Amino acid sequence: MIGRLNHVAIVVRDLEAATALYRGTLGARVSAAVDQPEHGVTTAFVELPNTKIELLAALGADSPIAKFLERNPDGGVHHICYEVDDIVAARDRLLAAGARVLGSGEPRIGAHGKPVLFLHPKDFLGTLVELEQA
Numbered sequence: 001m002i003g004r005l006n007h008v009a010i011v012v013r014d015l016e017a018a019t020a021l022y023r024g025t026l027g028a029r030v031s032a033a034v035d036q037p038e039h040g041v042t043t044a045f046v047e048l049p050n051t052k053i054e055l056l057a058a059l060g061a062d063s064p065i066a067k068f069l070e071r072n073p074d075g076g077v078h079h080i081c082y083e084v085d086d087i088v089a090a091r092d093r094l095l096a097a098g099a100r101v102l103g104s105g106e107p108r109i110g111a112h113g114k115p116v117l118f119l120h121p122k123d124f125l126g127t128l129v130e131l132e133q134a
């Protein structure tokens with residue numbers, strides 16, 4: 001059911017420093033930072049030949065990643081995103097298997113303008129999993 005690895009997301013405290021690290025030290029191509037007020041984050045994407053790294057910084061006081069930064073003051077890997085062909089079919093299959101979908105269970109438009117869902121880390125080996133309809 002799952003397809004390509006779309007991205008790995010890393011929460012960072014300082015997006016400018018993180019971007020500089022990936023651009024300079026690691027020699028990668030990094031997109032411009034984009035504020036996503038509806039998600040409470042600012043994102044920049046590291047473009048790798050086979051996938052992307054999503055750099056996520058908190059935006060606003062009640063950012064959904066503020067808690068993560070409290071627990072992980074240096075930042076860290078936050079989620080991995082797999083592509084699926086049909087997100088509603090994928091969700092229904094997962095729910096039938098007893099997995100928990102976060103939030104309302106309805107796909108939302110994610111950082112790439114495509115429908116996404118998040119799956120409970122307790123059901124997936126301690127890893128927050130994002131599904132994106134590619």
Ligand code: CO
Nearest residue numbers: 009054081130
């Ligand atoms: Co993501």
